[in-house]
Amino acid sequence: MSSGSGSGSDPHLLSLLRAIRLRQSAPDAASAGEADTAAALSDIPVREEPEEEPESPRPADAGLLWRGDPGATLGRASMKAIPPIGGVNPSGPAAPVPTIPPIVGVRTGGPPGTEFPAAQNYPAIPRRFPGRTLPGPGAGPGRDGMDPADDAALRDTQRLLSTSLTFAGGPDAVAGRLWRALDQAQPALLESLPGAPDGQRAQLARAITWLIHTMDDPPALVTGCSAVGAALAECGIQWNQLHLVGAALAESMRTGMAPGTWRQEFDQAWRWTWQHTYEWIVHGGTLTAYQPTIWDTEVVEHDLRRDDLAVVRLRPFLPMPYRPGQYARFEVPAVPGIWRPYSLAGAPHREDVIELHVRAKTETGVSGTLVHHTRPGDRIRVTRAEGEMALPTESGRPILMIAGDTGVAPMKAMLAELAATADTRQAVLFWGVRDLTELYDIDALTALAAEIPRATVIPIVAEGDPGPYPSGLVTDAVATYGEWTRHEIYLAGPPLMIASTSEALHRLGVPRTRIHHDPPE
Template sequence: MSSGSGPGSDPHLLSLLRAIRLRRNAPDAAAAGEADTAAALSEIAAAKKDAAEKDEEETELEKPRRDPGAALARGVVPPVGGVNPSGPATPVPYIPPLSGIRPIGAPGTEFPSAQAYPSIPRGFPGKTLPGPGPHRDGMDPADDAALRDTQRLLSTSLTFAGGPEEVAGRLWHALQQAQPGLLGSLPGGPDGQRAQLARAITWLVHTMDDPPALVTGCSALGAALAECGLQWNQLHLVGAALAESMRTGMAPGAWRQDFDQAWRWTWQHTYEWIVHGGTLTAYQPTVWDTEVVEHDLRRDDLAVVRLRPFLPMPYRPGQYARFEVPGVPGIWRPYSLAGAPHRDDVIELHVRAKTETGVSGTLVHHTRPGDRIRVTRAEGDMSLPAEPGRGVLMIAGDTGVAPMKAMLAELAATADTRQAVLFWGVRDLTELYDIEALTALAAEIPRATVVPVVAEGDPGPYPSGLVTDAVAAYGEWSRHEIYLAGPPLMIAGTSAVLQQLGVPAARIHHDPAE
């Protein structure tokens, strides 16, 4: 993406400024009828091709106010439901200007700013990033006023419609009816997806008057959606669904044409920047910014850390990712992901630290809720077998139980009925730091068993000795898919024992040693 305020400027940002400066009037728009959401979206999709073939009719503005939603230089923007009134437009009552927009909800709920993504250009050389003063990145005062006017319309209509949480709930149901494949490609369950939609709507409204941050954030979202495997044509109806979700939350007659135009104009530009960001994944690595939501010190040297990405982050149970922590820049350490992507959007790490320094030491001893941690895309070939009837044997040592926990959570979330057995080898009883959670997960799976194996001291109610001896005594495993995780010596020794027991090497899976 080129930089500067001259001919080499970001084409998407320049298109925004050109649209703002046009003094044209959009076709009239009226409140949509009470039609069902899915039906309304279907009408829009069917009418889209015909509408694109019609000539645009534009007139001069009757008022001096610059309305960026008045002209898009792309053709007619139909109102929700496809209704174009023949009578005069509904008068728009005066709304006093709002003071500076304040975040809705607790700190940390909004999406990352431009500064959170150093791999993406943050601004334009020779220009000052957004700050005080009327001129920002080539914008004149009238441009700035037009954006703030659009922001006022978005904020006012969002309030009239019940707030971001209620609008996000209606939007989720509308997309579930019209584009179920879109939601199906995103991680997390319905509650988590609705929460992310609410945060996205809040962020969009608050960032509307800051074009560089808006373009950067939308580009980052596009990269995340591309990593999720989303097809861009799945986003075509999101703008109409969003406007409809606003309208249906308002009192009868409260939906106005300038609300409709503002949301549709905003989505058209947002869509372009999202797609542009998605194309960047072919040229640069995708990095997610996450927030620590829970830090649980289970032992003096071991912690379970839970993180929530600001943007959708896809991964398969059993994979790992690389993490960078504040204070240790440029050092990326791999950790297995113990989360449940089908249940929520939270990532769980199990970290043991030998010292208080480095990435592991920082995660265990110096990390607190609210801290920001960066993570790369998920890696690794470990995942549950596609063949539904094939049994699963998991053998873990120490914190290697983390990817096994993720696979158990996947079996529970999908109500899988295959046999699943987890052997967790530890030195003594004090190292069974997550046994309660594992036992609870196994109870949700019809044919799952968790077998801790204690090597030293009093084993309590569990088998004692080497984990490989317990595996050999438990049963015959040649027809199972087998997954190993833990210290490198444990993985090498267990793999050799399994092959001696007749298990084909092709059925033994583990991450490569680093």
């Protein structure tokens, strides 16, 4: 804030205003920013080259601030090498700066889908800065204790960002150019993020829109960028993978404009915005070492397959990594504080949507709410993925999957991964059900198997008319169909089914080390 904001103001929120003031009072910043943008993107290495030149240190006037080893990974794995970040301004005082408090109020900007990250990640706290009480309406500084001049400076920067985005063709066009630049310069960055290219470009477009619409609300901006940093840290993003983003974003704006439209103040606004966005992202990534990461998701599809079973598809607002075969814990608003595990049946290489197969145990509770009281547009929270079930790394190792009931969900995810990667290894799925009515997802499974050169799906019906499928117990069918001692075997379903099937496989000569399943809960 300005000098009129007082010494008790939050230093994290002051940094953005100081940057804007410096930009306005430093006439040489324009030429420096323009030169750096050109330099940063002028020699992007071509991916086909056999060797990649080592990255040279970032010049002091590059417009991005750095701290620590540029190759270090954000998040838990890097905490021995990277000291915790207490503040957001590495050029500031050496004394620890208070951590950024979680602040409610990320406001919706633009059409539905542009409002991520959702505000319910963060508990509500009073809107005040440390050591300061907000004045009453119409008295002294503006909202949140900010000097009106600071509000005007933020709105001016927001206007420059919005105007340049319009001149550059809008968020979808800019996101497409930015994605292509990052794909050429930092392909490993995009490969670390879930989803197909189209989904990643759509998420970039939503992020750009959110950033502009939130620019005049510093508490929400800091909170949201911290959430982005936590999500990127969970994906294993490294700091040096982000150093071209600011310059690439400004260049994506410039190249989309008509000749003579680009102005130096556009370049300055985007680069200064990225400078502080980057710092808050790093801060949020560091916090993953000390607190769990929670994703907000939106229900995009709810399909009631039976009276007691639904397939629910959710889209996280921020990138959420997981391996096919893993599970995560979910919380619904109707039952706060209660988390229940469900396998993730999505395809992370194909889309940014996760899929749950839920059987209702009661009319209420988490399962009952997901099956009977959930509709598209509802919000559901989810923790980071867990579990050790994953496809074998040995490409020639054949796979046997045995599922009971909704235990077919993680098997569907692994089949989707085999299809997405064009894997040619043998894969066999036995799906044991009580009767024909329980084959709620057989069409989707059959379609997936058709995309895989050597995959087979075999339903086993225990009771009643089996229709075109074999009848009996799934353990008997597995013993009848072949010899499985060379296979990696995955089990999922009711605990009794897992125990009996595991013991039957061991009697058939399968080593226990080849039998994989998550512990029952």
